[in-house]
Amino acid sequence: xxxVWIPPRMQSITRGQEQVQVGGAxxxxxxxxxxxxxxxxxxxxxxxxxIMPGIAVIIDGETGNLxxxxxxxxxxxxxxxxxxSGG
Amino acid sequence: MLDYKPNIVLSNQxxxxxxxxPIRHDGLDKVTGRARYGADINLPGLLYGKxxxxxxxxxxxxxxxxxxxxxxxxxxAVVTYKDFVQISDKAADxxxxxIRNIGFMSRNCMAHEKALYKGHAIAAVAAASQHVAEEAAxxxxxxxxxxxxxxxxxxxxxxxxxxxxxxxxTVAEAMGAGGTSDDGTGGSNVCKxxxxxxxxxxxxxxxxxxIVEREFSTEAVHQGYIEPHTATALWxxxxxxxxxSSSQGQFAMREQTAKLVGVPISKVKCIPMEIxxxxxxxxxxxxxxxxxxxxxxSKQPVKVTMSRIEVFEGTGPTSGTNIWVKMGATxxxxxxxxxxxxxxxxxxxxxxxxGGGARCMFAPYDIPNGYIxxxxxxxxxxxxxxxxxxxxxxxxxxVEQVVDDICEQIGMDPLEFRLLNASKEGxxxxxxxxxxxxxxxxxxxxxxxxxxxxxxxxxxxxxRGVASGFWGNGGGPASAIASVxxxxxxxxxxxxxxxxxxxxxVAMQLAEVLGIPxxxxxxxxxxxxxxxxxSPTGGSSVAYKTGLACYEAAQDIKRQMMQRAATVWETSVxxxxxxxxxxxxxxxxxxxxxxxxxxxxxxxxxxxIVGRATVNDRRNGNAFATHIVDVEVDPETGKVDILRYTAxxxxxxxxxxxYVEGQIQxxxxxxxxxxxxxxxxxxxxxxxxNSSFLDYRMPTSLDLPMIDTVIVEVPHGGHPFAIxxxxxxxxxxPMAAIxxxxxxxxxxxMTQLPMSPGRILxxxxxxxxxxx
Numbered sequence: 001x002x003x004v005w006i007p008p009r010m011q012s013i014t015r016g017q018e019q020v021q022v023g024g025a026x027x028x029x030x031x032x033x034x035x036x037x038x039x040x041x042x043x044x045x046x047x048x049x050x051i052m053p054g055i056a057v058i059i060d061g062e063t064g065n066l067x068x069x070x071x072x073x074x075x076x077x078x079x080x081x082x083x084x085s086g087g
Numbered sequence: 088m089l090d091y092k093p094n095i096v097l098s099n100q101x102x103x104x105x106x107x108x109p110i111r112h113d114g115l116d117k118v119t120g121r122a123r124y125g126a127d128i129n130l131p132g133l134l135y136g137k138x139x140x141x142x143x144x145x146x147x148x149x150x151x152x153x154x155x156x157x158x159x160x161x162x163x164a165v166v167t168y169k170d171f172v173q174i175s176d177k178a179a180d181x182x183x184x185x186i187r188n189i190g191f192m193s194r195n196c197m198a199h200e201k202a203l204y205k206g207h208a209i210a211a212v213a214a215a216s217q218h219v220a221e222e223a224a225x226x227x228x229x230x231x232x233x234x235x236x237x238x239x240x241x242x243x244x245x246x247x248x249x250x251x252x253x254x255x256x257t258v259a260e261a262m263g264a265g266g267t268s269d270d271g272t273g274g275s276n277v278c279k280x281x282x283x284x285x286x287x288x289x290x291x292x293x294x295x296x297x298i299v300e301r302e303f304s305t306e307a308v309h310q311g312y313i314e315p316h317t318a319t320a321l322w323x324x325x326x327x328x329x330x331x332s333s334s335q336g337q338f339a340m341r342e343q344t345a346k347l348v349g350v351p352i353s354k355v356k357c358i359p360m361e362i363x364x365x366x367x368x369x370x371x372x373x374x375x376x377x378x379x380x381x382x383x384x385s386k387q388p389v390k391v392t393m394s395r396i397e398v399f400e401g402t403g404p405t406s407g408t409n410i411w412v413k414m415g416a417t418x419x420x421x422x423x424x425x426x427x428x429x430x431x432x433x434x435x436x437x438x439x440x441x442g443g444g445a446r447c448m449f450a451p452y453d454i455p456n457g458y459i460x461x462x463x464x465x466x467x468x469x470x471x472x473x474x475x476x477x478x479x480x481x482x483x484x485x486v487e488q489v490v491d492d493i494c495e496q497i498g499m500d501p502l503e504f505r506l507l508n509a510s511k512e513g514x515x516x517x518x519x520x521x522x523x524x525x526x527x528x529x530x531x532x533x534x535x536x537x538x539x540x541x542x543x544x545x546x547x548x549x550x551r552g553v554a555s556g557f558w559g560n561g562g563g564p565a566s567a568i569a570s571v572x573x574x575x576x577x578x579x580x581x582x583x584x585x586x587x588x589x590x591x592x593v594a595m596q597l598a599e600v601l602g603i604p605x606x607x608x609x610x611x612x613x614x615x616x617x618x619x620x621x622s623p624t625g626g627s628s629v630a631y632k633t634g635l636a637c638y639e640a641a642q643d644i645k646r647q648m649m650q651r652a653a654t655v656w657e658t659s660v661x662x663x664x665x666x667x668x669x670x671x672x673x674x675x676x677x678x679x680x681x682x683x684x685x686x687x688x689x690x691x692x693x694x695x696i697v698g699r700a701t702v703n704d705r706r707n708g709n710a711f712a713t714h715i716v717d718v719e720v721d722p723e724t725g726k727v728d729i730l731r732y733t734a735x736x737x738x739x740x741x742x743x744x745x746y747v748e749g750q751i752q753x754x755x756x757x758x759x760x761x762x763x764x765x766x767x768x769x770x771x772x773x774x775x776x777n778s779s780f781l782d783y784r785m786p787t788s789l790d791l792p793m794i795d796t797v798i799v800e801v802p803h804g805g806h807p808f809a810i811x812x813x814x815x816x817x818x819x820x821p822m823a824a825i826x827x828x829x830x831x832x833x834x835x836x837m838t839q840l841p842m843s844p845g846r847i848l849x850x851x852x853x854x855x856x857x858x859x
Binding site: 005007008009018056058060061062063064065066077079081082083084085086087 | 280281282283284310365366367368370440442443445446447472473474475476477478518519520521522523559560561562625626627628703704705706805812815
């Protein structure tokens with residue numbers, strides 16, 4: 001299963017867990033499964049079936065290109081970080 | 088004469104075009120004055136716009152009377168916020184997919200209920216001449232209820248601070264666009280608050296032999312682009328709007344203008360003019376919607392061009408910041424823990440680059456235990472905009488000085504310390520993700536080995552400093568269309584406004600694939616009706632993303648050319664080779680035709696060939712830089728002279744080394760200005776007191792030595808030519824490097840920017856007084 005790193009200020013939803021193991025082959029599946037286990041977390045990260053604006057999904061160290069549609073490997077590590085914009 | 092160190096090439100792939108230094112296609116036009124910038128547009132019946140701006144930093148707008156202005160002969164239109172779409176700024180009303188609260192953007196473009204900074208747009212006039220427009224603007228009567236301004240983030244965070252936006256919601260993470268509460272009650276000036284945590288921070292500090300803790304502050308600084316914002320708009324009888332403007336993204340201008348004036352984006356066509364600098368500041372619309380609204384009302388084209396004062400007071404600088412850093416290390420030089428609190432001013436509306444500061448500040452180091460606490464705070468100053476590596480330079484100013492202090496306390500060479508603790512492939516960042524292939528170690532080694540670092544620096548009041556920096560580089564959607572011409576040239580239309588020589592850089596990538604000279608490619612930047620969506624020229628992304636689109640468009644041409652040759656030679660495409668700009672039959676050496684000759688025959692053997700590509704790739708490589716600087720401080724005047732400067736940076740493969748060097752030099756120079764002189768200086772009423780280039784002191788060539796550059800080429804696997812973004816990172820290390828050099832020169836730790844003569848003298852007096 002993929003390992004999802006929970007942003008510190010959302011760890012109250014995951015009962016203090018900093019990382020959680022979640023199944024799924026895409027970011028969307030990961031988030032849906034995460035929501036089943038920890039109700040309320042999806043609305044912090046998703047807006048109308050897309051990643052919340054301002055959030056970057058980092059999969060195995062690389063910024064995802066496709067948001068909810070990005071592929072996730074069995075042993076992937078996923079982070080949700082504040083997106084940074086360039087100048 | 089400085090020693091010149093050639094590029095350090097770690098990639099082993101050789102190219103024909105990539106890595107060379109051709110003359111840019113737009114060069115002659117730009118040096119002869121033929122190039123057309125935004126203000127060069129002139130249309131029949133053109134009117135001139137003038138924006139009336141708030142004299143107060145914080146005031147409620149009770150009424151606006153435009154009748155006298157409208158009655159002035161020559162005036163064709165007057166607009167206020169009522170002439171724009173009324174967009175809610177409630178968090179609950181932020182639309183789908185919005186990264187920004189458009190209600191806030193609309194209010195920044197034209198004040199609605201309140202003026203939130205001195206220079207905030209209140210109304211605008213279109214008239215037959217600029218002078219009449221200015222006279223009319225002065226006739227607009229605005230009744231203000233003047234409110235106390237709050238100018239410092241620390242003050243804005245106090246419980247009794249005046250609120251800029253009643254009901255402003257603090258977003259729990261650096262996520263979402265934010266906004267005000269549904270009922271407008273409560274509220275805060277803190278618009279975002281987020282954290283990052285790794286390991287056990289208390290245990291990390293317990294393991295440290297040395298702990299250094301300092302607080303730093305920086306002031307707002309402007310990008311200082313030469314060309315002021317300008318836009319000309321024509322709203323025609325069919326409600327189609329054409330906008331000519333110089334910006335960093337014609338598609339962003341189209342979207343923002345359409346939203347603010349309330350039309351579908353298909354009704355807006357944005358034509359990108361040449362741009363006289365942006366550095367992040369021209370990613371946001373200020374004058375395009377105003378020109379459009381004036382054109383709608385006057386039924387004539389309207390041009391709005393800012394003065395320099397308007398640029399300073401009415402557009403976005405970068406944030407003023409307050410940064411506390413604590414780091415611990417062992418006696419043998421291992422960092423055990425790092426902690427920070429970042430408070431960034433957003434200006435009048437939410438959205439500082441504090442996220443960038445948080446992501447980048449500790450990235451050069453492998454730190455097992457860390458904690459980052461970050462806040463975005465509104466104050467009565469112009470809404471900040473992006474500026475080269477947004478958020479990272481101020482954070483580096485803080486961290487790199489603390490690192491320098493640790494090195495001094497444990498007696499270790501600062502580059503050896505950095506090498507010992509350097510992040511590398513596999514290092515987990517405090518913000519979470521693990522680095523892939525990066526060139527931090529290679530960059531530090533190149534810095535250590537540079538003759539500058541080992542050269543003698545003799546004499547009193549002279550010092551040497553080093554500092555490192557990191558930037559994550561961006562990507563995004565990009566498009567390219569390449570048409571093969573009968574004479575064997577290729578007309579290339581791409582979507583990225585060219586700020587730093589990107590036309591030639593993306594054309595080189597196309598030429599490399601096709602095996603033709605780059606002089607045979609004719610690149611141009613398309614308008615929003617001529618090329619597919621391309622995200623703005625920002626995030627050091629263009630060589631990467633638009634270059635990738637051009638690479639793919641060239642591959643498309645190549646495929647079609649090979650298919651065409653197969654048709655002509657009555658064989659399978661599998662029997663056709665394409666190499667060095669020529670097609671050949673694998674089994675028949677007599678069948679060979681050059682790209683140029685095939686291009687001439689296309690219309691007789693199947694028709695034109697057009698290559699096209701769209702990409703959406705955000706994997707632009709992470710990049711590191713380390714700078715060395717020598718300074719001399721005049722103890723009588725406090726003036727700091729830059730004696731020598733060397734900037735070393737991992738750029739992946741440098742497509743056009745001259746423009747890579749230029750970007751590094753330009754970034755370093757902006758950093759020198761930020762370090763020594765530049766700041767927005769406000770009086771207690773929030774009025775900027777130095778809103779001209781006479782008083783806002785930017786460095787000139789007379790202030791600077793040659794900026795020596797070293798390009799380290801650690802390949803990035805995400806791009807066919809292994810490139811990384813270049814342009815923003817050079818602004819990250821300079822302020823810290825100069826501060827470390829000043830410390831070395833006079834033994835004073837400068838924790839405030841700018842390190843102006845007055846501040847240096849104050850610091851010297853404090854030091855000498857303490858010692859006497």
